[in-house]
Every structure is written in C-alpha cells, then in structure tokens.
Amino acid sequence: MELVDAPHSKCGTFGFVGSSPTAPTALMQTYNRFPIRLTKGEGVWVWDDNGKKYLDAVAGIATCTLGHSDKQLRKALTRQLKKIQHLSNLYEIEEQESLASWLVSNSCCESVFFCNSGAEANEAAIKLARKYGHKKRNIESPIILCAKQSFHGRTLAALSATGQPKYQEGFEPLVDGFKFFSFNDSDSFLELHKSLESNGPKIAAVLIEPIQGEGGIKPGDKTFFKLVREVCTKNKILLIFDEVQTGMGRTGKLWGYEHLEIEPDAFTIAKGLGGGHPIGALLANNNANVFEFGDHASTFGGNPFACKAALTVAHEIESRGLLKQTIESGKELNKGLLKIVKRYPNDLETVRGIGLMQGLVIKEESILSAKDVTEKAICQGLLVVSAGPKVVRLVPPLVITKGEIRLLISKLIQTFEKLI
Ligand SMILES: Cc1ncc(COP(=O)(O)O)c(C=O)c1O
Numbered sequence: 001m002e003l004v005d006a007p008h009s010k011c012g013t014f015g016f017v018g019s020s021p022t023a024p025t026a027l028m029q030t031y032n033r034f035p036i037r038l039t040k041g042e043g044v045w046v047w048d049d050n051g052k053k054y055l056d057a058v059a060g061i062a063t064c065t066l067g068h069s070d071k072q073l074r075k076a077l078t079r080q081l082k083k084i085q086h087l088s089n090l091y092e093i094e095e096q097e098s099l100a101s102w103l104v105s106n107s108c109c110e111s112v113f114f115c116n117s118g119a120e121a122n123e124a125a126i127k128l129a130r131k132y133g134h135k136k137r138n139i140e141s142p143i144i145l146c147a148k149q150s151f152h153g154r155t156l157a158a159l160s161a162t163g164q165p166k167y168q169e170g171f172e173p174l175v176d177g178f179k180f181f182s183f184n185d186s187d188s189f190l191e192l193h194k195s196l197e198s199n200g201p202k203i204a205a206v207l208i209e210p211i212q213g214e215g216g217i218k219p220g221d222k223t224f225f226k227l228v229r230e231v232c233t234k235n236k237i238l239l240i241f242d243e244v245q246t247g248m249g250r251t252g253k254l255w256g257y258e259h260l261e262i263e264p265d266a267f268t269i270a271k272g273l274g275g276g277h278p279i280g281a282l283l284a285n286n287n288a289n290v291f292e293f294g295d296h297a298s299t300f301g302g303n304p305f306a307c308k309a310a311l312t313v314a315h316e317i318e319s320r321g322l323l324k325q326t327i328e329s330g331k332e333l334n335k336g337l338l339k340i341v342k343r344y345p346n347d348l349e350t351v352r353g354i355g356l357m358q359g360l361v362i363k364e365e366s367i368l369s370a371k372d373v374t375e376k377a378i379c380q381g382l383l384v385v386s387a388g389p390k391v392v393r394l395v396p397p398l399v400i401t402k403g404e405i406r407l408l409i410s411k412l413i414q415t416f417e418k419l420i
Helices: 071-083 094-105 118-137 156-160 186-197 222-235 304-319 322-343 370-379 402-419
Strands: 038-042 045-048 053-056 111-115 143-147 178-181 203-208 238-242 266-269 280-284 348-354 357-362 391-394
Touching: 053 402, 071 304, 094 111, 094 280, 094 304, 111 118, 118 143, 118 156, 118 203, 118 238, 118 266, 118 280, 143 186, 178 186, 186 203, 186 222, 203 222, 222 238, 304 322, 322 348, 322 357, 322 402, 357 370, 370 391, 370 402
Parallel strands: 143 178, 143 203, 203 238, 238 266
Antiparallel strands: 038 045, 045 053, 111 280, 266 280, 348 357, 357 391
C-alpha cells in the first residue's frame, strides 16, 4: 500500500461526518473512539488502513517514549522473546532486579514493586499508605488526602482517589477514606489537614500529581508543594506522587518532582516506562516501605519481557540524551503553541505545561471544545488528545525532532484555520 498524505473521507466542516461504519460490535462500548483504524507506526508517524499518514502527538497518551516501532526496542524485545518471556514472581527475575536498581539509583526511592498499569501502581500506593497509617501512625481508619481535578485511574480505589466526580458517577459506593483539597491552594490544604488532625492522627498520606494531566495540564506550584512537603514531614504523613503521566522523562527531567525541588516518600509510574509495553511501578523510600511478605502481588507484574522493554527505554533515554532533547523540543513546542494563541486571541487563552507535556487552553467563552480541535486535527493528519473539555494536550514521543515539531505546529494552525 502506498503511504500517502490523503484527506480523510469523513472530514466535514467541524470534524467527522457520521460514525465509524466499522465499529466493532463484540467490544464493550466503553470508549468513544474516533473512526480511524491505525495499522502502522514509525517514529512519530502513524498510518491508517487507507494509507493516510498522521503525526502522532498522542503517543498512546504519553506512553510511546521512543515513538513507534523503535529499532532498539524491537531488537531488545526480539532477543528477550527468544530468551524468556514470562516468569512467576515465585522466582528471582534478573530483568526485574536490573530495572529496580536502575530506578532506585536514578530516583529518591529505595525499593520498587512492579505491576502493569498506572491505576494498579496507585492501588499499590493506596495499600502502602493505609498500612503505613496503621503501623507507623497508629490510625484505625487512615485517610488519604487528594487534590480536586486529579486523576489516578479507573480501578475502584484509584477512582475513589480521583477528584473528578464525573468519572465516579454510577459506581458508588466508592472506597472510603479519601478527602479532597484544591490543587495548588495552600489554604485549602492547611484547612483540610487541620480539620482532620485536630484530635490526633487521621491522615496516612497525601497522593498528588506534580503536574495534573487529565485535569487540564496544570503544573504544580513550587511554594504550594514545599508547604505540603513540610506539613507531611512534620506530621509523619507520607507524600506520594502520582508520576504515571509525568515520569520517565516526559517533562525533560526523569521525574516531575525534580521541577518542584522537593522529594516524595513514594511515587508511582507507568505510561512512558515501557515505551508502549504495559508495566507500572510503585517506588518508595525505606521509611515508606512497610510492605512485608504476602502484602501485595501481581501475576504479570515485572515479568522479564515488560522489564526488558523498560530497561531499553531507560538505556535509550540515557544514550540518546533524550532528557536534554525533551527540554529543547519542549521549548520549541511551547513557542509554537504560544504563536497560535496570539493568532487566535478570541478563542485561545494560554499554553501550560513542561517539556513534552503541553496543553493549549481554549477560552471558557469560546464555542470551541478540545474535542472539536482533536477531530479537525485528525483531518489535517495530526493526532492530539483532550485533557478535559477545554484543553488540547500534546504529548508526542520524546524522540520528536525540531523539524517535526514545526510540522506539528503548522498542522495545528491549519486545523484552527478550518475551525475559526
Ligand atoms: C496521573 C495518572 N495516574 C493514573 C493513570 C491511570 O493509568 P492507567 O490508565 O495506566 O491505569 C493515568 C492515566 O491517564 C494518569 O494520567
């Protein structure tokens, strides 16, 4: 098949016309999918089954760190498949130990538990926090403080920790023991802390994203996070970061907390860790790690194949200098997006984000939604993803070049020209 930059047959004025004729019926309809079928990828590019080419600024939602079909990842995983694919955690696993030691020698934490996704990593963190609360703070019903507008995943406890009721409706009763403060709001945090702890210890942990992702690409405020760190340290409360989206170099530093100049006691990662292969992890320092034999487990967690994927991503980040490159390309992306904001001042408000985690913010009063932009961008051969109703999120692979970023910006300008 010739791979051409052909228009999408279903592109109308505001996006797609009609729904997908090929909508699969055997799948539960939990995803409102766009009617395109992507069948091939290389670097930052993907192709659909009609041969139309797209620049992928979604990257499996901040997941394909090295882009699609990366040569080194392909080679390493082919070798790994020939060697061994899966082993139970009943036995010692070499690749898991190597990955854990890379993670601890490159972070503030001292031990690692492996699982398969972001939500699972947060479930592990929630269990760790509860056990810590019982064991180290003597709390009967430990509470975890979380931020409004946060996102921690779709499993029941992670969903209960998520500060967005729209994801929770219909799944009540939620898991007990989560209380919410406003993100980046010191008064709100201090008030909640005081109201809960005035008669003795109640709070086991604070669980928070350093940059809110699904909540609209909102970077954490340094002063606020320093205050949270101080309160946690003073009261022996665990500070746990959800780095599922921000981790593994997405922001130009390995971990989002590095931008905030504080260290958490534990943090969770997934998405970019395996470069497209499912793997998640909970990392903790020695004070936070209260897990003992039998406390937590996962059949697939940290299997040799998944760990080899993550080890390869880690190695390539280092050997290709992808952190430095991400800072540079993040600046280029931010500059281009700001130009678009200047061009459409009635509809666009600002740009938020760090490194290659950027959000183009649409004004509340604009009739445009992030979904309109996303749909229209597909017609221009560009994949972007919304982060809430009014933020267009750009999280391309870390290997994107400056030339590709300039292409991305010109495709986005074409998108707005069609919309406005
Ligand atoms: C910050 C954060 N935490 C947790 C999750 C859930 O991860 P997963 O979809 O791998 O369960 C996500 C997914 O978007 C996320 O952005």
